[in-house]
Structure formats: C-alpha cells, structure tokens
Amino acid sequence: MTTYQGKCHCGNTEWEAKLEKDQQGHILCHCDTCKYLSGSTFTLNQIIPKANLNIKKGESQLKRYTYYGESGKPVHCYFCPNCTSHVYHHQLVMGDDTIILRTGMLEQGLKEFKPAAEIFGKAKLPWEKEVAQTFDTLPPS
Ligand SMILES: [Zn+2]
Numbered sequence: 382m383t384t385y386q387g388k389c390h391c392g393n394t395e396w397e398a399k400l401e402k403d404q405q406g407h408i409l410c411h412c413d414t415c416k417y418l419s420g421s422t423f424t425l426n427q428i429i430p431k432a433n434l435n436i437k438k439g440e441s442q443l444k445r446y447t448y449y450g451e452s453g454k455p456v457h458c459y460f461c462p463n464c465t466s467h468v469y470h471h472q473l474v475m476g477d478d479t480i481i482l483r484t485g486m487l488e489q490g491l492k493e494f495k496p497a498a499e500i501f502g503k504a505k506l507p508w509e510k511e512v513a514q515t516f517d518t519l520p521p522s
C-alpha cells in the first residue's frame with residue numbers, strides 16, 4: 382500500500398489516498414458523462430475503499446453534484462466549489478464504502494501510473510487508440 386498526495390487546481394482542497402499495488406494505475410472511462418464533466422474524451426479513475434481517502438483540507442467546503450447512472454441509482458460527484466476540480470465520485474450502486482477517485486490529480490500517480498483498463502469503450506471516439514484492455518461497459522464482476 383502506497384500513499385499518494387492530491388490537490389485540486391486552486392489548492393483549496395488537499396487529500397491523500399492509500400492505494401494497493403493493483404490500484405496503482407489509471408482506469409480510463411470513456412462514458413458520455415465523463416466527457417461532459419471533464420470537457421475531454423475520457424477521465425482517469427480508480428475504485429478504492431472510502432476509508433483509504435483522507436481529505437486533509439477543504440472537505441467541509443466541497444460541493445456535490447448528483448446525476449443518475451445507468452443503474453438508475455444516484456452518483457454523487459464531490460468537487461471544489463472554487464476551481465471545480467472533481468475529487469471523487471460516489472456511485473450508490475457500488476455501496477456506501479466504495480468510491481471512485483480521480484487518479485489524474487494524484488501528484489505522483491499522474492507521472493507514474495500506466496493505463497490499467499478502458500471502460501465504456503462503446504462510447505470511445507473512433508480516433509482514440511487502444512492503450513489498455515477495453516471493455517464495452519464495465520468489466521464482468
Ligand atoms: Zn480548488
């Protein structure tokens with residue numbers, strides 16, 4: 382288990398995340414929601430236990446945006462109200478103790494992590510090259 386430091390763009394929010402060896406990589410999500418929320422073609426994520434994320438600064442100021450996922454259950458997105466960086470998402474369908482962390486904002490993670498998988502490949506744009514094993518939606522559990 383390694384601890385990674387993260388911060389939002391403006392620096393009002395700071396956090397650290399403990400990641401197991403097999404979580405030290407980016408899961409690229411190509412879903413249409415990620416396109417809108419990031420303004421790009423995919424986001425960088427990892428699924429971790431909620432207890433392994435420690436928001437050291439700015440947690441009480443975080444704002445929440447909620448949308449409904451493909452499961453019909455809510456997805457809560459927690460973001461810095463000043464700069465709008467998304468710190469983590471909580472998909473209720475995955476239970477109370479599991480969150481989706483944005484690995485693109487972990488200082489060492491962004492430099493060191495490799496693509497581990499690509500999800501929602503069905504929504505991937507045709508000019509994007511495959512960089513990891515790609516699943517149409519989610520990997521079979
Ligand atoms: Zn910020």
Ligand SMILES: [Zn+2]
Pocket residue numbers: 410411412413414415416424501
């Ligand atoms: Zn997505």
